[in-house]
Amino acid sequence: MIDLSLTALQDLPMLAAFEISRLNEENPYWHDIFILKKKKRKYILKLYNAGNSKERVEFELNCIKKLQKLNFKIPNLANILFDEQFIIEQERKRVFVIFEFVKGKNPVNNLQAYTTLGKTIGKLHNVSSDKLPNTSFKYSDPLLDIDTCSQKAIDVFSFYGLETSIVNKTVTEFKEMILSLDTLEDIGFIHGDIHPSNCIITPNKEIFLVDFDTCGKTWKYYELGVFLYNLVWEPHYRHLSMGIWSKVLKGYTSERKLKKSDHKKIHLFMLLRFFEVFNYSDVKSSEEFTKYHYNFLKGWVDHLNI
Numbered sequence: 036m037i038d039l040s041l042t043a044l045q046d047l048p049m050l051a052a053f054e055i056s057r058l059n060e061e062n063p064y065w066h067d068i069f070i071l072k073k074k075k076r077k078y079i080l081k082l083y084n085a086g087n088s089k090e091r092v093e094f095e096l097n098c099i100k101k102l103q104k105l106n107f108k109i110p111n112l113a114n115i116l117f118d119e120q121f122i123i124e125q126e127r128k129r130v131f132v133i134f135e136f137v138k139g140k141n142p143v144n145n146l147q148a149y150t151t152l153g154k155t156i157g158k159l160h161n162v163s164s165d166k167l168p169n170t171s172f173k174y175s176d177p178l179l180d181i182d183t184c185s186q187k188a189i190d191v192f193s194f195y196g197l198e199t200s201i202v203n204k205t206v207t208e209f210k211e212m213i214l215s216l217d218t219l220e221d222i223g224f225i226h227g228d229i230h231p232s233n234c235i236i237t238p239n240k241e242i243f244l245v246d247f248d249t250c251g252k253t254w255k256y257y258e259l260g261v262f263l264y265n266l267v268w269e270p271h272y273r274h275l276s277m278g279i280w281s282k283v284l285k286g287y288t289s290e291r292k293l294k295k296s297d298h299k300k301i302h303l304f305m306l307l308r309f310f311e312v313f314n315y316s317d318v319k320s321s322e323e324f325t326k327y328h329y330n331f332l333k334g335w336v337d338h339l340n341i
Contacts, residue, residue, distance in 0.1 A: 040067055040082055043122035044131070055080070067129075070136070077136035078113050085127035087248060092130050095247045097168045098224075105162060107155070108243040110134040110235075134245075139237040143271070148236045149279050152229075153286025155242050156262075160223055160255045160291055167224050181209050184310035188332070191313075195322050197329050201336045208341045209303050216254065216300070225258040226250050230265035231272060231279075256297070259287070260304025264312075267305075268331070302339055306332070 044055050050071070058068040058079070067082035083092055099109050113133040121130045142148035185206050189199045216222075226233075227249030235243040262283065266276035287293070313328055 039124050040122070040129075041069070043124055044069065044080070044082070047122065049119060053078075071133065079110065079134045079136055080131055081134065081246075082122070082129055082131045083248065085124075085129050087130065089130060092132065092248070094168055095250060096132065098250050099247055101167050102159075102162075105166065107159065108241050109247075110137045110243060110245060137235050137237065137243050139235040139241075139243065141231050142234055142236045142242075143231050144275065145236060146275070146278055146282055148234075148240070148242065149282035150286040151236075151240070151242045152234055153283035153288075154290050155244065155286075156226075156229060156258065156283070157287040157290025159226060159244075160258070162224055181206055181307050181310060184307070184314040187314045188310060188328075191325055192329055195325050197326070198333075201329075201333050201341075204341045205303075205306050205332070205336060208339075209307060212300055212303050213254075216256075221254055221256065222252065223255050224250070224252055225255060227253075227258070227261070229258060229262050230269075254304065256300045256304045257307070259283075259301045260306075261308050263301060263305045264308040268309075268312075299339060302335065306335060309335075 038057070041055065041057065044050055052073055054072040056070050056072075058070055067084075069080040069082065071078040071080050096112065099112070103109055103111070111134065113135050120132065121128050123129075142152065185202050188202050192199050192202065226244060226247060228246060229244065233244065233246045235245060237243065263280060266272045266279055272279065284293070309328075309332060
């Protein structure tokens with residue numbers, strides 16, 4: 036199969052001097068991230084989806100610059116020329132940005148790194164929103180979002196004769212929880228998609244965060260819910276999920292306290308993420324895959340006593 040994105044980048048005159056390859060050759064479409072090599076220098080090229088507007092990318096880059104001034108570890112921008120840095124793929128315009136290469140690797144099995152990562156997330160959530168660019172983050176209205184996303188689960192479960200009341204129970208519980216939150220304390224700036232693959236641990240044991248394209252202002256519990264969802268859902272993390280999660284919470288609570296009741300809130304936001312992913316997946320064509328999703332949801336509904 037022809038790699039259209041890679042071919043389009045290789046055809047750009049401004050990148051002609053670079054050797055270009057996918058960062059992840061085994062799973063090339065997981066993220067459109069490429070390595071640029073020129074002599075002994077290496078860079079990371081991030082190719083955004085067509086839905087990411089120039090304004091959205093500019094917002095992300097402005098957040099990165101401000102966070103770096105607050106001493107957060109994030110790869111430096113190499114350059115940005117919006118009028119030139121794009122490709123046309125299947126009649127869609129896709130912007131790209133080039134970052135300095137950071138030597139390191141994803142933590143994955145390095146449990147000790149997750150305490151540091153948890154501290155980093157806690158510090159991020161303590162940053163006052165007025166120090167960062169303002170935005171209306173796409174998850175800023177979770178009440179509407181869970182209604183929209185959960186409807187597909189109801190339709191698909193019903194199609195296969197599965198119980199739909201667990202969806203309704205979860206939605207009701209989630210909405211009641213949202214009404215109990217403190218909008219001043221619980222809303223703030225978040226990365227939006229932190230998981231082990233979006234972190235780099237350097238030889239000096241520093242944690243760099245990458246991939247800020249869903250950053251913005253919303254419920255802080257959502258950040259932790261997304262992280263937990265990735266741990267318990269993705270097969271390559273699942274066997275270590277609880278060990279990783281305990282380390283993340285240890286680091287996080289050293290910077291930002293969590294009450295006992297906050298843990299259920301995190302789990303409910305994790306189920307919001309489940310509905311979001313389910314909403315975008317093509318599950319109706321597979322009864323087996325649908326039942327797997329159903330059992331995942333039912334297990335958590337029972338666990339949380341919803």
